[in-house]
Amino acid sequence: MDIARLIGTIVATQKDPALVSSKICIIQPLDKDLRPNGKPLVATDSTSQRGTGEIVYYVSSGDAVFTGLQGEKIPVDAAIVGIVDQVDYRKEYIPRAK
Amino acid sequence: MQLAVVIGKIVSTVKHPAYQTRKLLLVQRLTLDKKPFGNPTMAVDYMDAGEGDFVLLGAAPGLASTVFGIPNAPIRELVMGVIDCVQFGDTRKGFGNSVRAQKSKRK
Numbered sequence: 569m570d571i572a573r574l575i576g577t578i579v580a581t582q583k584d585p586a587l588v589s590s591k592i593c594i595i596q597p598l599d600k601d602l603r604p605n606g607k608p609l610v611a612t613d614s615t616s617q618r619g620t621g622e623i624v625y626y627v628s629s630g631d632a633v634f635t636g637l638q639g640e641k642i643p644v645d646a647a648i649v650g651i652v653d654q655v656d657y658r659k660e661y662i663p664r665a666k
Numbered sequence: 667m668q669l670a671v672v673i674g675k676i677v678s679t680v681k682h683p684a685y686q687t688r689k690l691l692l693v694q695r696l697t698l699d700k701k702p703f704g705n706p707t708m709a710v711d712y713m714d715a716g717e718g719d720f721v722l723l724g725a726a727p728g729l730a731s732t733v734f735g736i737p738n739a740p741i742r743e744l745v746m747g748v749i750d751c752v753q754f755g756d757t758r759k760g761f762g763n764s765v766r767a768q769k770s771k772r773k
Contacts, residue, residue, distance in 0.1 A: 569708040569742055571676075600673075600692065600706040614740070615680050625678070625708050627740045630727025634738035635682065641738070649740050650681030657674025657692050661718045663700045 569625045571652060572597045574618050578610060586642045591616060595626060595648065600657055611646035623652040667746065669696045670723040672715050676708055684730070684739040691715065691745060693723055698752075700761055709743035720763055722747035 572595035580592060591613040599605040602623065611626050614635040618624060625648070627635070632647040674692035678685070689711035695704050712733060715721045723743055730741035751762035 614682050617680050627742050631740045631742045634740045639738040650678045652678050654677040661673040662694055662702055
């Protein structure tokens with residue numbers, strides 16, 4: 569699971585019947601200091617409570633298919649599974665590269 | 667399975683039902699030389715690991731479903747064990763959480 573910021577939404581009328589009623593959005597992966605890191609990607613939202621600008625966490629590839637309503641399988645590549653309230657970390661726990 | 671160190675924790679209220687009542691940790695993957703590589707990721711705790719602990723990180727689809735007994739859990743990274751000690755057969759220096767490993771680090 570990685571952290572990302574929600575930067576936009578996508579509206580699609582023609583889509584796979586399994587994706588009906590799931591929300592589609594654009595997310596920008598972040599590093600531990602919440603700076604953008606990597607390319608933005610498209611993900612569905614299993615929490616259905618997202619708002620633009622929020623920090624979320626998502627699963628990709630094999631795990632994302634289980635995020636349909638009532639655990640059913642949906643054909644997606646990345647899915648948001650939660651909204652981050654707070655990230656706490658301490659730099660001294662990261663071993664220094666010699 | 668990979669070596670990792672717990673560097674922090676994440677608080678989240680709105681989440682997928684499979685994540686309910688589980689502790690969320692921020693982990694940094696390590697090479698065998700204790701060097702960090704890659705970006706820190708979030709992992710679900712299964713072993714009561716705390717910050718600063720060296721842990722074993724399991725990352726595979728379907729792993730969490732087997733461990734927690736929930737069908738179709740969308741959890742990828744899982745803390746599968748707390749490392750007491752890493753030792754090498756050659757001259758490389760070991761490391762770990764145990765008292766012995768910390769003593770050898772002090773020398």
